[in-house]
Structure formats: C-alpha cells, structure tokens
Amino acid sequence: AQSVTQLDSHVSVSEGTPVLLRCNYSSSYSPSLFWYVQHPNKGLQLLLKYTSAATLVKGINGFEAEFKKSETSFHLTKPSAHMSDAAEYFCAVSAFTGGGNKLTFGTGTQLKVEL
Amino acid sequence: GAGVSQSPRYKVAKRGQDVALRCDPISGHVSLFWYQQALGQGPEFLTYFQNEAQLDKSGLPSDRFFAERPEGSVSTLKIQRTQQEDSAVYLCASSPSGDARLAEKYEQYFGPGTRLTVT
Numbered sequence: 319a320q321s322v323t324q325l326d327s328h329v330s331v332s333e334g335t336p337v338l339l340r341c342n343y344s345s346s347y348s349p350s351l352f353w354y355v356q357h358p359n360k361g362l363q364l365l366l367k368y369t370s371a372a373t374l375v376k377g378i379n380g381f382e383a384e385f386k387k388s389e390t391s392f393h394l395t396k397p398s399a400h401m402s403d404a405a406e407y408f409c410a411v412s413a414f415t416g417g418g419n420k421l422t423f424g425t426g427t428q429l430k431v432e433l
Numbered sequence: 434g435a436g437v438s439q440s441p442r443y444k445v446a447k448r449g450q451d452v453a454l455r456c457d458p459i460s461g462h463v464s465l466f467w468y469q470q471a472l473g474q475g476p477e478f479l480t481y482f483q484n485e486a487q488l489d490k491s492g493l494p495s496d497r498f499f500a501e502r503p504e505g506s507v508s509t510l511k512i513q514r515t516q517q518e519d520s521a522v523y524l525c526a527s528s529p530s531g532d533a534r535l536a537e538k539y540e541q542y543f544g545p546g547t548r549l550t551v552t
Contacts, residue, residue, distance in 0.1 A: 354543075361437070361524065361543035362476070408475050418464050418483060418528070420492075421541065423475030 320345050320411045322392075324424035332432050337396040339427045341409035344390065350412040351392045352421065353383055357405045365407075368392060379403070404431045435459070437544035439525050445550045446515045454510045454547045458527030465508050466541060467500055468524040476524050482508060515551045522546040 325340040343349055350369045354362040366377025373385040383394045392409060406426045412419040438457045446452050458465050464483055468476035469492075478492040484505035493500070497516075502508040512519055524546045530539040 359545070361545045362526075363543070364540050367540070410475075418466070418481045418488060419539075419541075420466060420478040420481055420489065421468075421476070422478065425473075425475050 320349065320413045320422045322351075322409045322411050322422060322424040324407075324409050324427050326427050327425065328428045328430065330430040330432060331399045333401055334398050337394070337399045337403065337429065339394040339407050339409075339429065341392045341394065341424060342390050343392060343409075343411050345411055350419070351383075351385060352410045352412070353377065353381070353392075353394050354408045354410060354423075355405050356408065356426075362408065365394070399429075399431045401431050401433070404429055437525055437527050437542050439523075439544040439547050441547060442545065443548050443550075445552060448516060448551055449514050451511065451513045452515055452549065454512075454523050454549070456508045456510070456525030456527075456544060458506065458508070458525070459529075459542055460506075462527035462529050462542075463505075464528040464530060464539075464541075465502060466526040466528070467508070467510050468526065469494075470522040470524055470546070472521070479510070479523075512549075515549075517551050520549055520551045522548050 321344045323342045352367045353365040356362050365381050366375045368375050368385045376382045381396050408426050409424045410421040440455045467479040470476040480500045481489040482502040497513045499511045525544045526541040528539045528541045
C-alpha cells in the first residue's frame with residue numbers, strides 16, 4: 319500500500335522568504351511522487367513529479383523538490399515566496415491499477431503568504 | 434487547447450435523489466480517473482477507465498456509486514439515493530497513457546470538479 323503524510327496542515331510565510339512544505343511517503347516499491355497545487359475553485363495543477371530519474375526535481379513557478387529515499391521524504395521548496403503562491407498544496411504517490419496509475423494524496427498543506 | 438471539463442460545477446441534491454456528474458476529458462486521452470475530495474481532505478481515488486473499460490473500481494464507497502465511459506471519451510459518475518456523506522467535490526482527471534509501463538510518467542490533468550451538496 320502507498321501513502322503520503324503531509325506534516326503541516328498550515329504554513330505561513332512572509333513574501334520573499336523561503337517556502338518549505340513537508341511530505342513523507344510510504345511505498346512498497348520505488349515510488350513516483352507528485353506535488354499538486356489547488357487554488358480556490360480551481361482544479362489541481364501539477365507542480366512537479368519524481369519518476370526515478372534525478373532526485374532533485376524542478377517544477378513550475380520556481381518550485382523544486384528533492385527525493386530522499388533514506389528519509390522517505392519529498393519536501394517542496396521555493397527560495398522566495400510570492401503572494402500568488404497562496405493556495406493548497408497536495409503531495410501524492412502513484413500506484414498501478416490495472417494499467418493506470420491512481421494517485422494517493424496527502425491531506426494537504428494550506429500555504430499563506432503575508433506581506 | 435481545451436482541458437478537462439466537468440458539469441455541472443455545482444449540484445445541490447436532496448437526500449435520496451439520484452445525481453449524474455459528467456466529465457469531458459482531453460480529446461484522445463486514454464485514461465480517465467474519478468476522485469472524491471471531502472472538505473478539508475485530499476482527493477481520494479474512486480475509479481479508473483482505460484478507454485471504455487473500467488479496470489479499477491476499488492475506491493467506490495458503496496453500490497450506490499456507478500461510473501461509465503461507454504464510448505471511451507465522456508464519462509458519467511452516477512450516485513443513487515444520495516446521502517449527506519456524499520457531499521464532496523468530485524474531480525475527474527485524464528491522462529494520455531494507457532501503457533502500464535509508462536503510465537506513471539504521464540501527468541494526470543484535472544478538471545475543476547463538481548461540488549455536490551446533499552441536503
């Protein structure tokens with residue numbers, strides 16, 4: 319079984335300061351890991367994904383994440399937060415399902431960016 | 434190009450009513466997924482289609498939930514005799530891949546969701 323744990327339900331940062339959103343995973347085999355962002359009343363948008371290539375993954379809007387197998391972590395970071403980054407962020411792990419790859423999501427981290 | 438669309442965007446149903454939620458995936462996408470997102474939670478997998486074949490329905494919470502994709506494109510999620518616990522946002526996602534060896538490498542594109550409120 320696959321699962322992810324997002325360690326913080328809410329994170330608040332000041333604009334221009336670094337962002338760290340934490341995610342730990344559990345997987346019975348080599349996982350594929352994803353970060354999605356969800357703005358209010360909008361669908362989920364993929365920020366980045368790890369699929370057993372480079373462990374440091376760069377995504378859109380300046381976000382990146384590092385896969386650390388020894389720590390079973392896939393934390394999301396950004397050097398400098400922008401007001402437009404305020405949203406809910408979901409970490410997810412994929413598992414095969416008859417040929418597809420269903421996603422198992424964490425409970426989400428609400429990011430607040432203050433002036 | 435057009436993304437995944439869902440209709441209606443909002444649905445209010447009285448307890449006991451049947452509802453049908455529609456998903457129009459990106460044209461040509463082989464895989465289609467339904468997820469349920471309760472308030473304050475992450476999305477949870479409901480069911481998966483590869484073309485018209487429903488290959489996994491392990492996440493459907495009860496036999497009141499039924500999904501179909503008869504022509505391998507548009508999909509409908511039907512909930513019979515709705516209950517208050519069915520209130521959630523129902524998300525549809527599509528992906529171009531139907532190849533198990535490559536599936537994990539393809540992004541799932543999500544629609545905006547249908548917010549179902551059962552009163």
